[in-house]
Amino acid sequence: MLSLLAASTAAADPIYWTDLGFTPGIELGFFTLRFYSLAYLIGVIFAYWHTSVMLRQPGAPMAQRHADDLFFYCTLGVIFGGRLGYALFYTGGATGIPSAFTDFSGDGFISWKLLRLWDGGMSFHGGLAGVTLAMAFVAWRDKLNFIRVVDYVAVGVPMGMLLGRLANFVNGELWGRVTDVPWAMVFPTADDLPRHPSQLYQAGLEGLALLVIMLALFWFTRARYRPGLLAGVFTLGMGIARFVNEFFREPDQQLADFAARTGLSMGQWLTIPLILTGLIVVLFALRKKPLAAGTTVPA
Numbered sequence: 001m002l003s004l005l006a007a008s009t010a011a012a013d014p015i016y017w018t019d020l021g022f023t024p025g026i027e028l029g030f031f032t033l034r035f036y037s038l039a040y041l042i043g044v045i046f047a048y049w050h051t052s053v054m055l056r057q058p059g060a061p062m063a064q065r066h067a068d069d070l071f072f073y074c075t076l077g078v079i080f081g082g083r084l085g086y087a088l089f090y091t092g093g094a095t096g097i098p099s100a101f102t103d104f105s106g107d108g109f110i111s112w113k114l115l116r117l118w119d120g121g122m123s124f125h126g127g128l129a130g131v132t133l134a135m136a137f138v139a140w141r142d143k144l145n146f147i148r149v150v151d152y153v154a155v156g157v158p159m160g161m162l163l164g165r166l167a168n169f170v171n172g173e174l175w176g177r178v179t180d181v182p183w184a185m186v187f188p189t190a191d192d193l194p195r196h197p198s199q200l201y202q203a204g205l206e207g208l209a210l211l212v213i214m215l216a217l218f219w220f221t222r223a224r225y226r227p228g229l230l231a232g233v234f235t236l237g238m239g240i241a242r243f244v245n246e247f248f249r250e251p252d253q254q255l256a257d258f259a260a261r262t263g264l265s266m267g268q269w270l271t272i273p274l275i276l277t278g279l280i281v282v283l284f285a286l287r288k289k290p291l292a293a294g295t296t297v298p299a
Helices: 002-010 035-055 064-090 124-142 146-171 198-220 229-245 253-262 266-287
Strands: 025-027 032-034
Touching: 025 035, 032 035, 035 064, 035 146, 064 124, 064 146, 124 146, 124 266, 146 198, 146 229, 198 229, 229 266, 253 266
Parallel strands: none
Antiparallel strands: 025 032
């Protein structure tokens, strides 16, 4: 029976991404609003709205005016940090110089590859670094508790990850490794081989699952009163989810040799520090005495 099931599964035809009828964005006549850009926009709007709602609850570490400034700088951090991170870690060439800094072959008004965000290429780790710097700046300037600011911002971040990975799937990019699972897909920008739809795995683990966990911790537990707990859970959860998902995702072509040589993809190597940091922060937060329920900052 098992051999028959395995044979029927192996013989199943893959799903062809082209048959799903996706378009790259919403055509507005003079301009195409790409789903990748829309995902970032909705993710930032959701995070801002949800943080504003959280700040009206007891225990808020900042006022609404702080959140207004915070999300302006965090948006810049996501864009510039994500792009620079991608350029540094994922576009290295044979010369060792990232091609994003030296490629001026693009069409249109902007030819420099580094500035052509609409062509794709954003690094989660770079975006995380950019957002962290933005939060550190606002916390330092306004004399806020940095780790508690991170706690509140971290709750809404998985929504952006969820939408971003769904946009990757709609764009038919960042496909997975070759496989024979029944739900394997053929992506025309890759080749004619059936592959894991790893974008959906990432949307599920790094996005939806982590979003549910973070929302549940904030709204149904007293995690907000343990400085660092929400930030630690996010960092640990994101690190583990990304490390696992990288086993299914095809390494970037220019880094395939690196992955074969080291045994892990670039994404996995960059994720190991996240896992360790998240674990340490969670343990530290659980060991410390929680804050009093009424702790807050003046408006």
